[in-house]
Amino acid sequence: MPYYLYESIPKFKSIKFIFTFLSLFYYQLNYSQVDTYATVESNYSDYDLLLNKEKDETNSNFTAKEKKLKNFEISVNDKTEFEKFSFHEKYYTVNYPINLVWDAYGNTKPNECWSGPLTVYKNSTLNSSFHNFKEENHPSFNEGCIYLVRLKLIPLVKITVIFQLTKLDHSEKLIEMTYGMDNTSHGKQTIQFIADGDKTLIKHTAYFKSKSKFRDKYLYPKFHVKYIDEFHENIQKKLIDSNTNYTATNQELIKP
Numbered sequence: 001m002p003y004y005l006y007e008s009i010p011k012f013k014s015i016k017f018i019f020t021f022l023s024l025f026y027y028q029l030n031y032s033q034v035d036t037y038a039t040v041e042s043n044y045s046d047y048d049l050l051l052n053k054e055k056d057e058t059n060s061n062f063t064a065k066e067k068k069l070k071n072f073e074i075s076v077n078d079k080t081e082f083e084k085f086s087f088h089e090k091y092y093t094v095n096y097p098i099n100l101v102w103d104a105y106g107n108t109k110p111n112e113c114w115s116g117p118l119t120v121y122k123n124s125t126l127n128s129s130f131h132n133f134k135e136e137n138h139p140s141f142n143e144g145c146i147y148l149v150r151l152k153l154i155p156l157v158k159i160t161v162i163f164q165l166t167k168l169d170h171s172e173k174l175i176e177m178t179y180g181m182d183n184t185s186h187g188k189q190t191i192q193f194i195a196d197g198d199k200t201l202i203k204h205t206a207y208f209k210s211k212s213k214f215r216d217k218y219l220y221p222k223f224h225v226k227y228i229d230e231f232h233e234n235i236q237k238k239l240i241d242s243n244t245n246y247t248a249t250n251q252e253l254i255k256p
Contacts, residue, residue, distance in 0.1 A: 068162055069125040072146045074178045075186035076207075085187055085207040086216045088224060092202040092232050096239060101200040102173050102193055104239035107140050110147055112238060116230045120150045122160070141175070143168040151227060163189075185210040185220065189228075204228050 076082075094101050105113075114121040124147045139145075146164045153159060162183065167176035173193035179186055187208035194201040208220055 069146050072162060073181040074164055075181045076188055082207045085209045088206045088221050090204050094200045094236055097198055098193055098195040098200045105235055108235050108238060109140050113231055113234050114149045115234055118152050118230050119227055122150050123148045141165055141168055
């Protein structure tokens with residue numbers, strides 16, 4: 001906004017206008033999941049402090065982040081009619097055989113695959129025991145594990161997403177991640193690995209539905225592609241680094 005235009009608006013009205021604009025902007029940019037808010041601070045300190053005042057006896061030892069993990073509930077299941085959901089699909093081709101690619105994805109730790117300017121791994125837990133994995137001891141992918149990841153929408157605007165790894169099928173070479181019930185969008189993502197000679201075709205599919213058709217049609221696909229591109233690029237870079245016997249030509253990632 002030009003300086004002269006800003007000065008022409010009374011101070012009180014300008015503050016009110018900015019607040020209203022940010023509120024609407026914040027609502028529409030709810031990409032997919034829970035508790036979105038604008039922030040430049042990544043430790044949830046103020047939010048944790050607020051929730052700590054409302055702790056009950058059963059949750060008294062958990063932080064706000066841990067309670068999100070502990071109370072997680074999947075938003076869809078095998079009986080869900082996905083025909084009513086929005087749909088997005090993207091393919092990636094990697095110049096490595098399927099066994100090497102599958103092992104790379106299965107053995108990559110969450111702080112390695114959700115690591116970059118757009119996505120940051122925060123925490124995870126095993127649903128059965130609620131063993132809490134922080135950054136110093138997070139394991140590789142485990143079926144049943146629940147993940148908390150921070151996504152960057154635009155500068156100063158970040159959101160928290162929570163989902164469960166509901167399927168890790170070694171025979172079918174399939175990974176399935178399901179959104180939580182409390183998330184803004186319900187649905188799931190699947191990553192299918194398909195052998196193509198000495199190469200591997202990766203099909204990343206998302207089914208999603210929220211209360212906003214505008215969000216589902218215009219916002220979700222736009223940001224979703226950026227996040228999954230970074231996710232796959234992180235893992236494939238690690239694949240390349242760990243297989244130095246391939247030539248530079250074979251090491252190059254091919255994207256559609």
